[in-house]
Every structure is written in structure tokens, then in C-alpha cells.
Amino acid sequence: MRRAELVMALFMAAFSLYIMWKSAELPVGWIEGEGPGGGAFPFWLAAGMLVCCGWIVLRWARRQSPPSRSEEPYMDRTALRVFAIGAGSLFVMIGLIHLVGVYVVIPLYLIFYMRGIGHHAWSVTASLALAMPVATFLFFEIALKITLPKGYTEPAFYPLYEMLL
Amino acid sequence: MEILGLLLEGFAVALEPINLALIVAGCIAGLFIGAMPGLGSVNGVAILLPMTFLVPPTSAIIFLGSLYYGAMYGGAISSIMLGIPGASTAVATTFDGRPMALQGKADRALVAAATASFVGGTISVVLFTLFAPPLADFALAFGPPEEFALLLLAFATFIGLGGDDIPKTFFSIFIGLMFSAVGLDIVSGNPRLIFFDLPGFYHGINFLVLAIGIYGIGEILWTVETTRGEMVVSRAAVTIRGVVRALADLRHNIRSMLMGSFLGYFVGILPAAGATPGSLMAYGVARTMSKNPETYGKGNVDGVVAPESANNAASTGSMLPMLTLGIPGSPTTAILLGGMVIWGLEPGPLLFIEHKEFVWGLIASLYAANLFALLINIAFIPAFLMVLRMPFTILAPVIFILCVVGGYAPTQDMHDVWLMLIFGVMGYLLRKLDYPLAPAVLAIVLGPLAEASVRQSLIMAHGSFGIFFERPISAIIMAIAIGLFAWPLFIAIRRRLSPGNAD
Numbered sequence: 038m039r040r041a042e043l044v045m046a047l048f049m050a051a052f053s054l055y056i057m058w059k060s061a062e063l064p065v066g067w068i069e070g071e072g073p074g075g076g077a078f079p080f081w082l083a084a085g086m087l088v089c090c091g092w093i094v095l096r097w098a099r100r101q102s103p104p105s106r107s108e109e110p111y112m113d114r115t116a117l118r119v120f121a122i123g124a125g126s127l128f129v130m131i132g133l134i135h136l137v138g139v140y141v142v143i144p145l146y147l148i149f150y151m152r153g154i155g156h157h158a159w160s161v162t163a164s165l166a167l168a169m170p171v172a173t174f175l176f177f178e179i180a181l182k183i184t185l186p187k188g189y190t191e192p193a194f195y196p197l198y199e200m201l202l
Numbered sequence: 203m204e205i206l207g208l209l210l211e212g213f214a215v216a217l218e219p220i221n222l223a224l225i226v227a228g229c230i231a232g233l234f235i236g237a238m239p240g241l242g243s244v245n246g247v248a249i250l251l252p253m254t255f256l257v258p259p260t261s262a263i264i265f266l267g268s269l270y271y272g273a274m275y276g277g278a279i280s281s282i283m284l285g286i287p288g289a290s291t292a293v294a295t296t297f298d299g300r301p302m303a304l305q306g307k308a309d310r311a312l313v314a315a316a317t318a319s320f321v322g323g324t325i326s327v328v329l330f331t332l333f334a335p336p337l338a339d340f341a342l343a344f345g346p347p348e349e350f351a352l353l354l355l356a357f358a359t360f361i362g363l364g365g366d367d368i369p370k371t372f373f374s375i376f377i378g379l380m381f382s383a384v385g386l387d388i389v390s391g392n393p394r395l396i397f398f399d400l401p402g403f404y405h406g407i408n409f410l411v412l413a414i415g416i417y418g419i420g421e422i423l424w425t426v427e428t429t430r431g432e433m434v435v436s437r438a439a440v441t442i443r444g445v446v447r448a449l450a451d452l453r454h455n456i457r458s459m460l461m462g463s464f465l466g467y468f469v470g471i472l473p474a475a476g477a478t479p480g481s482l483m484a485y486g487v488a489r490t491m492s493k494n495p496e497t498y499g500k501g502n503v504d505g506v507v508a509p510e511s512a513n514n515a516a517s518t519g520s521m522l523p524m525l526t527l528g529i530p531g532s533p534t535t536a537i538l539l540g541g542m543v544i545w546g547l548e549p550g551p552l553l554f555i556e557h558k559e560f561v562w563g564l565i566a567s568l569y570a571a572n573l574f575a576l577l578i579n580i581a582f583i584p585a586f587l588m589v590l591r592m593p594f595t596i597l598a599p600v601i602f603i604l605c606v607v608g609g610y611a612p613t614q615d616m617h618d619v620w621l622m623l624i625f626g627v628m629g630y631l632l633r634k635l636d637y638p639l640a641p642a643v644l645a646i647v648l649g650p651l652a653e654a655s656v657r658q659s660l661i662m663a664h665g666s667f668g669i670f671f672e673r674p675i676s677a678i679i680m681a682i683a684i685g686l687f688a689w690p691l692f693i694a695i696r697r698r699l700s701p702g703n704a705d
Contacts, residue, residue, distance in 0.1 A: 042635050049373065056380060056395070063387060063394050072661040075387035075394055078653045082383070085376040092369035102367055104635050111634065116427050123423045124627050127602055131619055139607065147599050155595025169600070173607060180256050183611050 041111035042097050042104040050090035056083035122154060138187030140194075143170045205335060212562030215260060216570055224257070224265040225567055229575045232272020237586045238597065239280045239429060242289020243273035243517065244534040244640075245421055248413040249601065251541050252608035259545035260563045263538065267521070267564055268571035270534055271323060274477065274514045275575045278315035278506070279586050282308060286429065291477040291513045294485040298498060298505025305501050309440045309583075313448035314503050315510045316579045318459050322511030323572040325463040326470070326518035331565055334554070338526040341551040346658035347670050351679035352529050353652045355686070356473030356644065362686030363472070363479045366638040378642030381407045382649020389657060402617025409540040409646045410612055411622045416639050418605035419626025422598050424633055429594070440583045451503070458488045458504040459511045466512030470519020476532025477516035484512030518568060525561055526551055528651070533640040536647045544612065 057080055064074030065081075097105040112120065126149065133142045144166040151162040177183045179201055187194060215221060235246035246269050254262035277292030282299035295315060302311040344352075357375050364371055384395040385406030396403045452459075462484040469480035488508035489498045498505050520531025521538075528550035530536035542549050547557060554561055579586075609622040629639050645652075663669035671677045 038635075045632065045635055049377075059395055059397070060383075063390070063392055067665055072389070072657050072665075075390045075392050078657070079380050079383040079395055082376045082380040086373055086380065089369045089373035089376065093367075093373070096367075096369065102370075102636065119427045120423060120630070123426060123598070123602075124623075124630075127419065127606075127623055127626075130602070131606060131616075131623055134606070134619070135616065143603055146603065150599035150602075151596055155593060157593070157595065161596075165596070165600070169603065173603075176253070176256075177607065177611065181611070183255075183614060185607065185610065186616060 038104045038107035038109050038111045039097075042102065043094065046090045046093040046097065050087055050094075053083045053086035053090060057087070126150065134186050134188065136188045138190045139185045140170045140174065140187065141190055143173065205331060208335075208558065208562050209331060209566060211559070212564075212566030213569075215559050215563030216264065216566035220257070221261050221264050221563070221567065222570070224261055225268045225571050226574055226578075228265040228268025229272040229275075229571055229578055232269035232274075233276040233279075233575065233579055233582075233586060234589055235269070236273035236276020236289065236292075237279040237589050238592070239284055239286040239425060239590070241421065241425070242277055242291055243270045244289070244532075244537065244643075245417040246270075246273050247534050247537050247541075248410070248417040249604050249608055251410060251537060252611040254541070255544075255611070259542070259547055260560045262541070262545060263560065263564050264567040266538055266541065267567055268574070270517055270538075271514065271568065271571045272575045272578075274323075274517050275316060275319045275579045276586065277513070278319070278510055279312065279583075280590055282311045282315065282506070283587060283590055291481055291517075292509075293478065294481040294509035294513075295506055297485060297509075298500070298502050301499065301501035302503070302506065307501065309444045310448040310451065310503065311506050312440070312583055313445050313580065314452060314455065314506050316576055317449065317452055318455075318462065318507040318510040319514040319579075320572060320576040321459045322463040322466055322514035323518060323568070323575075325460070325511075326467040326515035327565070327568045327572065329467050330518050330522055330568070334522055334526055334561075334565070337522065338551040338554040341527050344527075344551070344675070345673075346655040346662065347673050347676040348679065349528075349651065350655040350659055351670055351676040351683065352473060352523075352527055353648055353655065355679050355683040356529050356648065357641065358683040358686035359472050360638070360641045360644075362689040363469075364638060364641070365479070367636050368690055370635075370637045371641055374638055374641040375645045378412070378645025379649045379652060381412060381642075382409075382646045383653065388650065388654055400617065402615055402621070405613060405615075407621065407646065408612055408618060409537070409643070410544075411609055411618045412625050412646050413537050413540070413643050414605050414609045415622040415625030416629040416643060418601060418608075419623065420629030420633065420639070422601050423626065423630040426594050426598055445580060452507070455504050455507045457491075458508040461487060461491065462508040462511035463515045466515030467519040469512070470516030470531055471522050473523050473527075473529045473531055476520050476534070477513040480516030480519070481509035481513040484508040514572075521564075521568075524549060525553060525564070530644060530647065533643055536644040540647045 060076040060080035060083060063076030065076040066074055068074050096102045100106050130142055130146045147166040147169060148162055151157045151165065177185055232243065232246060235241050247266050250269065254265055274291065277287065277289045278295045278299065281287045281292040281295040282303050285296055285300040287293045287296050299311045299315065302308065360371050360375065361368060384403055387394050393404060465484050465487060466480040469483060470476060485505060485508055488504050489495045492504060520535045522531065524530045524535040524539050530539045539549050547553065547560065606619055609619050633639060659669050670680050
């Protein structure tokens with residue numbers, strides 16, 4: 038935990054510096070007759086972030102914040118596993134949306150999570166895996182008229198559009 | 203009397219069949235979301251906001267307002283039955299609610315929480331009705347310096363009352379404001395902070411992307427990890443006779459209820475404070491006022507009643523600055539405020555003149571939502587207890603999917619979905635290190651206004667920061683804000699000077 042706090046503060050400090058540099062693409066000073074330049078607001082905010090990171094590191098060094106005193110690991114084995122499953126599966130799911138679209142990904146994801154991790158009965162898994170894409174389609178595409186990404190499965194929906202829209 | 207007329211018109215809006223149905227739906231959704239451990243009003247509003255594009259703005263805010271209320275009621279359920287707060291707003295309810303449940307008095311605790319919520323909600327809506335119109339009138343005179351001073355006050359509240367690590371709170375505010383600056387510069391129109399030249403950054407970072415990332419994805423990752431599926435639900439036998447007896451017993455707790463309601467309301471009004479500090483303060487005051495403070499933490503009904511009335515009162519209170527000043531009073535109202543911008547309404551005092559039906563429809567719906575939430579809550583306690591047993595392996599994927607689809611809907615750009623995932627993961631990692639994240643969400647919503655008001659003020663004053671202190675209203679607000687910023691410092695110094703603590 039202690040090491041994690043330092044690493045995060047240093048990472049965020051580097052990020053702040055990057056933002057300051059990036060903001061400086063626009064004028065950060067006072068422009069006569071126009072007021073503060075376009076980059077001034079983010080530039081000074083990033084400078085504020087940098088100061089905060091310094092402050093966090095100072096408190097870390099003096100062991101003033103709870104994480105800097107904590108002996109516990111930042112993530113134990115279980116936490117890491119849970120995190121990897123959650124974040125990893127989301128990463129794969131969003132990636133697959135580009136390829137095969139939401140209506141294929143939603144049932145796959147539900148089957149993976151409910152059956153693969155939760156070990157729920159097939160009946161529960163299947164009913165949700167069928168109901169959710171249908172409900173999503175009716176809600177977004179029909180009611181809200183928002184087309185969700187479909188990737189390569191787009192042509193399969195043409196007949197549905199013809200029927201329903 | 204004018205207010206009464208407007209309120210009646212509001213009721214005409216709120217009681218339209220579709221709006222009434224949405225009130226009931228919002229209350230039920232809110233109660234369920236509130237009852238789920240770890241999820242509260244802010245998560246519900248963030249995840250479901252994209253779904254409200256279906257209905258007109260007035261109906262949308264009525265739904266979300268009812269959800270906000272319902273979640274405040276529902277939060278108590280998991281606090282009492284699981285000992286895990288349904289949301290941070292219900293933390294104080296666990297102190298005495300959980301011991302009551304363990305003593306077999308779960309039904310009394312649940313009824314006390316629901317009734318206190320109702321009293322807090324009702325008193326605060328009445329106060330709201332009386333305070334809102336004059337405040338909106340007053341706020342019409344505000345210019346950019348006053349707006350900026352108010353924004354500063356909002357952020358100062360986080361520092362002064364938030365109770366979190368101070369540099370981390372500042373960091374969270376700065377990073378949220380910085381994200382709001384991504385996109386096109388409001389004055390010159392030049393693109394700025396276009397990371398890696400990705401075109402997706404030209405339209406800026408939608409606040410919903412950050413809000414859903416943090417409150418949807420990050421929060422679920424956090425909850426799944428911290429609960430690890432091991433939860434012990436207390437047993438509660440809820441009978442009609444038990445409910446009636448519990449209600450009758452509550453006459454001894456009226457004082458705490460009233461105290462919690464008024465305190466919660468006024469803390470809620472403070473920009474950014476919201477229901478969490480409100481309920482914790484009410485708990486503290488109730489204990490201080492009590493004749494036998496030693497019974498607190500061991501199942502004292504007053505210890506449930508005070509924070510529960512306060513958190514509902516605060517949730518109404520936090521809508522006051524949102525509607526009248528355009529400055530949200532809590533993280534949830536920050537998201538509602540962002541929603542109003544998406545619906546094409548400009549939050550602020552003009553709302554009371556230009557969109558009367560919206561404002562008064564919302565106010566009237568709060569009266570109705572309060573009543574429905576109470577009835578549904580007490581009638582369906584067994585159903586909510588079942589929610590607590592719902593495994594996270596069903597809940598988590600459903601919420602993740604809602605987040606992904608909901609994150610895509612507002613801008614219809616996959617870029618935002620990826621960004622949301624990054625925010626969610628980073629939010630989770632930061633939260634583990636005690637970084638408070640609500641200030642960042644508030645900041646990204648308020649960022650454009652903050653930048654515009656500070657730049658306009660500086661242009662008005664030819665670059666002098668003195669303008670914020672020369673105008674009377676702005677000077678007073680600035681003074682309060684600076685006081686709040688300095689408050690933790692004051693506490694630290696006093697602690698160091700007090701005898702017996704000299705280390």
C-alpha cells in the first residue's frame with residue numbers, strides 16, 4: 038500500500054507535467070485586450086495538480102496519510118483476481134463491440150460472467166442473455182432512435198430496420 | 203400566495219399520468235439501487251441518466267428526482283440488514299441500525315428509518331418551496347465574479363467538510379476541472395488538450411463519461427472486491443402489527459427527527475456538501491443532545507432516526523442551489539445539472555422565469571415521491587431484502603453492460619466508451635488510495651462555468667483578482683469559502699495546541 042501511494046503520486050505528477058506542457062500549446066499568459074490565453078486555465082490547474090502531488094509525497098514521507106502507514110498489500114491475490122476479471126472482461130467486451138457489435142457481445146458477456154464466474158443455472162443465464170439484447174434494441178434503436186455499434190453484424194439488422202422503423 | 207398557486211400548477215404537472223408513473227418507477231428503482239450494497243443515488247442517476255432521453259426534460263428530472271429520493275430511503279436497508287452502507291449517505295445509519303438488527307429489532311430499525319426519511323423529506327420540501335423563489339430572485343443579480351465565488355465555495359465545502367485527505371481532495375478538484383477544459387477553448391475556439399491528436403477529444407470529455415466510469419465501473423469493481431460475495435443478511439420478520447407498534451414507539455424520537463431534518467436541509471444547501479456530511483453531523487448532534495449518549499452505537503433508535511431524516515432532507519436541500527444558482531449541492535445533483543444541460547436547459551435563476559413548469563413540476567413531484575417512497579418501502583420490505591441476496595455475479599455484468607451502452611448513447615462515439623473504461627479503472631485504483639472522487643465529478647460539471655466566470659471577471663477587471671473582493675456579495679461568499687478552506691488548518695492547529703495532545 039505504501040509503495041502504491043508513492044507510485045501513484047509520481048505517476049500523477051508526471052501526468053500533470055504532461056498536461057502543463059500540452060496546455061502551453063496555446064498562450065498561457067495574459068493577452069492584451071483579450072484576457073487570459075486559452076491555455077491558461079488548464080495550465081494553472083495542472084500546476085495545482087503538480088503541487089498536490091508534491092504535497093501527497095511529503096505526507097507520504099512523513100507517514101501522515103493512512104495508506105502510507107498501511108502494512109497491507111495494495112492488492113492481495115483475491116483483489117487482483119477480481120480486478121483482473123472485471124477490468125479485463127470489460128476491455129475484451131468493448132474491443133469486441135468494434136468487431137461484432139453490441140448485440141452479439143451482450144449475450145456473450147452475460148454468459149461468460151454469469152455462467153463462467155458465477156456458476157448460475159443455464160436457465161437464469163440464458164433468459165437474461167436473451168432478454169437483455171432484445172430490451173436494449175427496443176429501448177435504444179426503436180424508442181430513442183440511437184443506433185448502437187454493430188460491427189460486422191450490421192447487415193443482419195437491415196431487415197429488422199425495414200420492419201420496425 | 204403566489205408560491206401556492208405555482209405549486210398547484212406544479213402538482214398539475216407532477217400528477218399527469220406519465221409523470222406519476224415515472225415517480226413510482228423512480229421510487230422503486232431508487233429503493234432497489236439504494237438497497238444494493240455500495241450503490242447509491244449517485245450511481246443510479248449516473249447510470250440511468252442516458253435512459254431518460256426517451257421522455258421530455260420535465261419527466262426526466264421527475265424520474266431522476268424520485269430515484270434520488272428512493273435511493274435515500276433504500277440506503278438504510280443495506281445499512282441495517284447487512285451492516286454495509288448502501289451508499290456513503292447511509293454510513294451513519296449503520297452505527298445504530300446494524301446493532302438493532304443484530305438484537306432482532308431489524309423491523310423496528312427499518313420502520314424508523316423509513317419514517318424518519320419521510321419526515322426529513324417532507325420538512326425539507328416545504329422549506330425548499332419557501333426558500334427557492336426568493337433565492338432565485340436574489341441570484342438574478344449575480345454576475346461572473348459572484349458565480350466564481352460560489353463555485354469556489356462549492357469546492358471549499360469539500361475541503362472543509364469532506365473529511366478526506368486534503369491534498370488528495372484538491373487534486374481531485376483540479377483534475378476534474380482540467381478534464382472539463384479538454385476540447386475547444388471557449389473564447390478563442392482553438393483546440394486544446396487534444397491528447398495524442400485523437401479526434402474524439404475535440405468534442406470535449408462529456409461529464410457522463412467520467413461519472414459513469416467512476417460511479418458505474420469503478421464503484422462496481424470496488425464493491426465486488428470489498429464484499430467478496432460474503433454477506434450476512436439479518437433476519438427480519440415484518441408483520442403489520444410490528445410496523446404499527448414500531449410507528450407508535452417513534453413518538454419518543456420526534457425531537458431527533460426534527461433536528462435531523464433541519465440540520466440536514468441546511469447542510470444540504472451548502473454547495474457540494476450533500477447528504478453524507480449532513481447525516482454524519484446529525485448523528486453527532488443527536489448523540490451530544492442525548493441524555494444517555496453511551497447507548498449510541500449499541501442500537502439506539504435515535505441513532506437511526508437522526509441520520510436518516512438528515513440524509514433525505516439534505517438531498518432536497520442540495521437541489522436548492524442546483525435549481526436557483528446553477529451550483530449543485532451534492533455529487534448527485536451535479537450529475538442532474540449536467541443532465542439539464544444535455545436536455546437544453548440552462549440551470550440557474552432564469553429557470554424559475556423561463557421554465558416554470560419544469561421547476562414547479564419537480565418540486566411538486568418531490569412531495570409525491572416522498573409519500574410513494576414511504577409506502578413502497580414499508581410495503582415491500584421483504585422484496586428489498588431479496589435484493590440484498592442477489593449475487594454480484596448477476597448484478598455486475600448487467601451494470602457493466604448498462605454502463606457501456608449508456609456511455610455510448612450521449613455522443614455515440616466508441617472513443618467515449620474507452621475513455622469511460624480508463625476512468626473507471628483509474629477511479630478504482632485511486633479510490634483504494636483514499637483519493638475522494640466526488641470532487642472530480644462535480645468539477646468536470648462545473649468546469650466550463652468556472653472557466654467562463656473567472657475569465658469574464660478578469661476581463662472585466664483588466665486582470666485584477668481584486669474584483670472578487672470588491673463586490674459585496676462576491677466578497678462575502680469568498681470570505682466563507684476561504685474560511686472553509688482554512689477550517690482543517692484551524693482544527694489541526696487547535697489539536698496541536700490543546701494540552702495532553704502535544705506530540
